[in-house]
Amino acid sequence: MRTEAEMRKWVGLVxxxxxxxxxxxxxTIVQVAAPVIHGELGGATSDIQWFGAAYTLPFAALLITGGRLGDLAGRRRVFRIGVTGFVLASIGCALATQSGVLIGARAIQGATAAAIIPQTIGLIRSAFSGPDLPKALGSIGPVMGLAGISGPVLGGVITEVTSWRVVFLVNVPLGLAVLGLARLVPESRSPLRRGLDLPGTGLLIAGSALLVFPILQSQHWFLAPIGLAVLAACVLQQRATGARLLELSLFARPGFGAALVTSTLFFAVLSGLTLVVVLHQQLTLQHGVLRASLALLPWSAASGVSSWCAGQWLVQRVDSRLMYAGLGVLLIGLGAAHWWLIPALGVAGAGVGLFTTAFFTEALSRVEPHETGSAAGLLNAVQQFGGTLGVAGLGSVFLSHPTTLHPALLIATAAVLGTLGSAHLMRSPRSRRRVHAAPGPAATGR
Incomplete structure (x- = not known):
């Protein structure tokens, strides 16, 4: 029988x-509702992509700083501040009367989410130990699978029955419940505490924005090389200042650099393809928002089931080689989607669940406790940045050829093949020996 203290930890995990x-x-809810929102608020066609990118871009750029803030000021404290800001920004989104206002509120949402997400792994690792730790970390995958299944359907139902504004108000009761339960989670900080790097953060935000903006707008392409130059300057600044934004020791871990590339490519496909399917259903086939959301149900359901199976059995038996199987199944689904879209999405979703579980287990298996905040922030950052690029790139390709999915599917297939190569680089001989030594979360699912 568990003690009261143990029960508080498990309730706090909720x-x-x-x-x-x-x-x-x-x-996922906003992706489904985006065309309806644009129809009511008006604005440029590219605003449909900005409804998502305005959230993911600041989220990606600030995740590393968010992780560092938790290391310094206390992960639970920063977590609760972030949740409070997220709830207030969600109310702002619901009250927006113009596309520009909504995009601005979404950016604030993304910034506050960057204070929330990096804290979760650190708080779990500090609260649990022994055999309870892998159980707590392993609970992430099924929860994200369930959220992935319910998100598109919930977005379709809410938008169809009530209003897209309620889509954002869903966050209010959820956020208040989180704030009430979070007090049960014990506070934790990093044993190695460094100051914030505001110049580095500024360079990262500016470089990311300059790189993504021309892709979203399909113009002002001269900004993209400037963005790459600013990001290069960020790297040089990190080296010159002793890398106060990042833990450079992470890049000495076998395969961690390849994991960042893998995450970027894979989640570009994941986020971009989800948006493209929704746009195809609503703009090309003229389906309603509820029917469009149901088109994603096979994808989400298969992803949730395969993620759970992988976390419970397959990763322990197959190890990180399961990444290859997941990407192979995903490629089969993308190929079949040219002819049988809905069933093919189920196949692709099964591949997504297999891959994400094995990927995050492999990527986090070599992270030391003092690197947790930086590693979680960095992995989530490139994941979100990849998602932003996917929404921008695949979304722009589809909007340029709105009568067919074929060009976007071909680009997504090429990106998955690139993911296959970078995933292989993650599996160094040393990392294969260590994969069972330190379990990581099954998936973050974003």
Missing amino acids: ALLVAEAMNLLDA
Whole structure:
């Protein structure tokens, strides 16, 4: 029988899992509702992509700083401040009367989410130990799978029955529940505490924005090389200042650099393809928002089931080689989607669940406790940045050829093949020996 202190920890875990799910729900719900929002608020066609990118871009750019803030000021404290800001920004989104106002409120949402997400792994690792730790970390995958399944359907039902504004108000009761339960999570800080790097953060935000903006707008392409130059300057600044934004020791871990590339490519496909399917259903086939959301149900359901199976059995038996199987199944689904879209999405979703579980287990298996905040922030950052690029790139390709999915599917297939190569680089001989030594979370699912 568990003691009262142990029960408090497990109840506190619920708050962390709900916060993770809330982030995924917000992204998937808004993707489904985006065409309806644009129809009511008006604005440029590219605003449909900005409804998502305005959230993910500051989220990606500030995740590392968010992780560092938790290391310094206390992860639970920063987590609760972030949740409070997220709830207030969600109310602002619901009250928006113009596309520009909504995009601005979404950016604030993304910034506050960057204070929430990096704290979860650190808080779980500090609260649990022994055999309870892998159980707590392993609960992330099924929860994210359930959120992924319910997000598109919930977005379609809410938008169809009530209003897209209620889509954002869903975050209010969820956020208040999280704030109430989070007090049960014990506070934790990093044993190695460094100051914030505001110049580095500024360079990262500016470089990311300059790189993504021309892709979203399909113009002002001269900004993209400037963005790359600013990001290069960020790297040089990190080296010159002793890398106060990042833990450079992470890049000495076998395969961690390849994991960042893998995450970027994979989640570009994941986020971009989800948006493209919704746009195809609503703009090309003229389906209603509810029917469009149901088109994603095979994808989400298969992803949730395969993620759970992988976390419970397959990763322990197959190890990180399961990544290859997941990407192979995903490629089969993308190929079949040229002819049988809905069934093919189910196949692709099964591949997504297999891959994400094995990927995050492999990527986090070599992270030391003092690197947790930086590693979680960095992995989530490139994941969100990849998602932003996917929404921008695949979304722009589809909007340029709105009568067919074929060009977007071909580009997504090429990106998955690139993911296959970078995933292979993660599996160094040393990392293969260590994969069972330190279990990581099954998936973040974003």
